[in-house]
Amino acid sequence: MSFWKRLFTGVETTTDSDSVYDRxxxxxxxxxxxxELEELCDAVGWSRRPLRKxxxxxxxxxxxxxxxxxSNDFKHLIGFARATSDHAFNATIWDVVVHPEYQGKGMGKALMEKIIDxxxxxxxxxxxxxxxxHVVDFYRRLGFVADPEGIRGMFWYPE
Ligand SMILES: CC(C)(COP(=O)(O)OP(=O)(O)OC[C@H]1O[C@@H](n2cnc3c(N)ncnc32)[C@H](O)[C@@H]1OP(=O)(O)O)[C@@H](O)C(=O)NCCC(=O)NCCS
Known part of the structure; x- marks a missing residue:
């Protein structure tokens, strides 16, 4: 079993003292x-949003x-995603984020697979x-298709 697989399954924790990862x-x-969520979003440079919203x-x-x-009793938020839905057919995923220190190691993929599951x-x-x-190819690798059958996303914003 690979190092990252062990981390995700929680079967084993790393004993590498230089590692920032535990479980x-x-x-x-x-x-x-x-x-903590705001700190995570700050870390990737997202604009702040009112916490009540x-x-x-x-x-x-x-x-x-x-x-x-x-790590022991302490847990540190390193990734987040959420989805809205009509509870029957459709869901839309929002706010996908992995802390920069943990990017490029399969964490984003694992997070997306979890929310899809x-x-x-x-x-x-x-x-x-x-x-x-800049993340279109990240989602493509996960099986998302841009503009299927020519369908385009459209947006309305207040003037
Ligand atoms: C986008 C993000 C969630 C990806 O997380 P990550 O942990 O770095 O991604 P992973 O390591 O799981 O990458 C999975 C695969 O996607 C690829 N990938 C990751 N980021 C990519 C990008 N920006 N463009 C293209 N491919 C990318 C990886 O190379 C990897 O490919 P592989 O499976 O062939 O090895 C993360 O970079 C992030 O939080 N970015 C800032 C916030 C953001 O932009 N969110 C998306 C808003 S729409």
Missing amino acids: IVFSTNREIDLY VKKAIEHSFCVVSMYNQ ELRAEDISNITLFADP
């Missing part, structure tokens, strides 16, 4: 420390996945998202 765990609990968005999301690096377990078959231009 990677996922949670679908909505009781998220909003300040972030709290509301999380409360009203269909599914929330947090990814933690857990959660949605598939609820029999949601149409999963969409809005990709920033």
